[in-house]
Amino acid sequence: MSNFVGPPKPLLFDWPTVVAFYAGSFAVAWAGTMAVIRHQGKLGMDTPDGRRKLHARPVSRLGGLPIYLTLMLGFVAAFWFLDVRFEGWLPLILCNFLMFSVGLADDFKSLGARVKLTGQIGAALILYSSGLSIDVLSNPFGEGGLEIGWWSLPLTLLWLVAIPNIINLIDGMDGLAGGFGLFLSLTLAFVGFVSGFNDIMIMSIVMAGALSGFLYFNFPPAKIFLGDGGAYLIGFFVASVSLKSSNKGSIVAALLVIVIALGVPILDTAFAILRRAIRGVPIFRADAEHIHHRLILLGYSKGRALVAMYSVCAVLSLVGISILLTKGVALPVAGAVLFLLAVGAARYLGYVRSWSNLREQMNLAMERRHRLEHARAHARVLDFDIELCCHLEEFSALLVQRLKWMDFNTSRAEGVSPVSMQFSDGSICHLYRPEHLHEEGEWQRRADELETVLERCIERWGSLPPALEFSRPEHGTLEASPEDPAKKQVHDSRLN
Structure with a gap:
């Protein structure tokens, strides 16, 4: 197996045909996305929560559907009308469908991280069993390569599962994941x-055209979101197609190009994993501290933040392509660029406030983690209390005691600020925390530990405890538990 690809082979079709496929894919995706927006119903809608989801109204999360349909129509058209051999593409098409289906099902109803991961691994295993795998790591600087033996399976699964999740992780701002997918598709x-x-x-080219048509409606302010289905489809398409190209040539050449082009999403994912590991929260728990969130906090508008991240992605794509064109000579330069990008981004975005005081920052982070573990311990006890309590009022009294240990108040007072939680029945619960103590994000993470407990409370008794203030979207008032009319109170629902 050669280390890097040789000179280009002649194309079997002309450039007008390539342009026609791009334009056709753009038109089909544009029309399909417009149809989804016009006929959107109640299913697959992303409702704003006032925390991470700050859009003004519910928006459809089914943007992946027209992209997938365009991709399939493009494949059929290329198969019938072009003199191109699509050998070995059926397993790839099938597994892309399976990965898209896992995400689409989650867009309709949350499946949970374990169920989604199981589906992703299943799709990756099917593709691996079809013969698409990483078997040899070639030497980018000379002849020869490394036979990886039984490591082939875990490395292939890691590649096919990690990239869809990386793309999904950065899908937190209008136009971001779709734009990155466009750059990656053009790079491929x-x-x-x-x-x-x-x-x-x-x-x-078909995927690039489909993403271009979708992005027309996804730029800020977005009329439609990509959803998990679209994000998983983009990520798995990039992972599987790059793996197919590597099986035809050099493993290192094709995969390194994609790794470098994915520099920003990989960096964002690395920051997220480190951040959540240090804080002691689940790795898959969403937060509002991704790179695009940090840029907005620094004063960037959504448009400027998007342009900044697109620019970095475009530069990294060119750096990755340079590895291919220089037969590996540019690899050290690419590594240096990624290292400098990571160090500079960590400081500029505020993940590291000062390199000289890094130890103090780590100590402060560990203190916050201990406080969060303390809140988590109280939440676990309350979870058991739900089973032991005979009625809602009994549990409500225990909840008030636990909330005091967690430094939360259940009613307004001087010097407190609200922390909100939204539940599956549409109600929004409001706790109050001291304004001067700790950061707002830390309080929100403590409140998040109570969400599962209070959801179980709603499942068992049909309402939140009467000691809590909560609002319902249909009438916008703060009220007590409807199970006890004597305790029901109506207040102004506007928060301080």
Whole structure:
């Protein structure tokens, strides 16, 4: 197996055909996305929560549907009308469908991290069993390669599962994940062109056209969201197609191009994993501290933040392509660029406030983690209390005591600020925390530990405890438990 690809092979179709497929994919995705927006119903809607989801009204999360349909129509059209061999593409198409289906099902109703991960691994295993795998890591600087043996399975699964989740993780701002997918698709198309892989080139062009048509409606303010289905589809398409190109040529060449082009999402994912590990929260728990959130806190508008991240992605895509064109000579330069980007971003975005005081920052982070573990311990006890209590009022009294230990108040007072939680029945509970003590984000993470407990309370007794203030969207008032009319009170629902 050669280390890097040789000179380009002649294309089996002309450039007007390539442009026609891009334009056709754009038009089909544009029309499909418009149809989804016009006929959106109650299913698959993303409702704002006032915390991370700050859009003004519910927005459809089914943006992946027109992208997938466009991709399939493009494959059929290329298969019938172009002189291109699509050998080995059926398992790839099937597994892309399975990965998209897992995300789409989650867009309709939350499946949970374990169920989604199981589905992702299942799709990756099917593709691996079809023969698409990482078996040899070639030497980028010379001849020869490393046979990885039984490591082939875990490395292939890691590649096929990690990239969809990385794309999904950055899908927190209008136009971000779709734009990154567009850059990655164009990068793959260039890899296919330079390597002479006509099937990879044309399908990457189709995906680029589909994403362009979708992005017309996804730029801020978005009329439709990508959803888990769309994010998983983009990520798995990039992972599987890059793996297919590597099986035709050099493992290192094709995969390194994608790794470098994915520099920003990988960096964002690394920051998120480290941040959540230090704080002691689940890795898959969403927060509002991704790179795009930090840029907005620094004063960037959504548009400027999007342009900034697009620019970095475009530069990194070119750096990745340079590895391919220089036959690995540019690899040290690419590594240096990624290292400097990581160090500079950590400081500029505020993840590291000062390199000289890094130890003090770590100590402060560990103190916050201990406080969060303290809140989590109280939440676990309350979870048992739900089973032991005979009625809602009994549990409500225990809840008030636990909340005092967690430094929460259940009613307004001087010097307190609200912390809100939204539940599956539409109600929004309001706790109050001291204004001068700790950061707002820390209080929100403590409150999040109570969400599961209070959801179980709603399941058992049909309402939140009467000691809590909560509002319902249909009438916008703060009230006590409806099970005890004597205790029901109506207040102004506006928060301080």
